[in-house]
Amino acid sequence: MIALVTFLTGLLFGLGLAVSEMTNPAIVLGFLDIFGNWNPSLVFVMGGAVAIGMLGYVIRNRRTKPWLADKWYVPTRRDIDKNLIIGSAMFGIGWGLSGYCPGPGLTALTNNPAEAVYFVGALIAGAGLFHFQNHRKNS
């Protein structure tokens, strides 16, 4: 059951990216270009997603546990640390260079494979580098 829900969540999320055209980096770069010919579409994507997301948290706060699991796995940290700031800045620079964030980068594997092989290969390498650096530090 969890596997089916997980698959359908991914499917729905990907469909949402496709309907909103966030799968296309040309649209995303148009949004980030606020000093040029600005395309405001991402405001509506985020607005719609956060509105429904908030509704989800309103319902969550009235329940003791999820329907299909024993507990909540929602992040609870509230501290603003150096990693959060530097990591987010690195992510923003990378996102602004190509217009791909992780979701649209992965969907580009079928939509625009010629670009996706480079982006996704490097995405995995970058994530792997951080993972193994920290794995070594912690062990």
Add this chain to the structure above:
Amino acid sequence: MDAYIYPLMGGLIIGLSTAAYLLLTGKVVGISGILAQALFSKERLLPVIFIAGLIIGGSAYGVLIEPSVPFPELRNPLLLIVSGLLVGYGTRMGSGCTSGHGVCGLSRLSPRSLVATVIFMATAILTVFLTK
């Protein structure tokens, strides 16, 4: 008008997927985190299933959904590689991306996610401004 209807519809669909996933499984949808789990954790099956669904759903673009702007022709591979490295490393260091911080984090008014979202939006806008 159409220019706003589809982004809003897509956003509502994304919100529906994250809210349903939260209420059913108790987890947040963070693509960068799910990808890292699919690659590096011991429990790979569910994250791999999620990513398969994501890629299939996203393939509706160009098939069911007509692009309003064409996809970019293959750009400089070096640019794509540098971008991918920064996005991959940065999202792990910063614990999230547009989905985990931008959508799920803002939905629960997380202060960390608000800070992260403001930073990655600002640096992305600045990068586009400087490279255009």
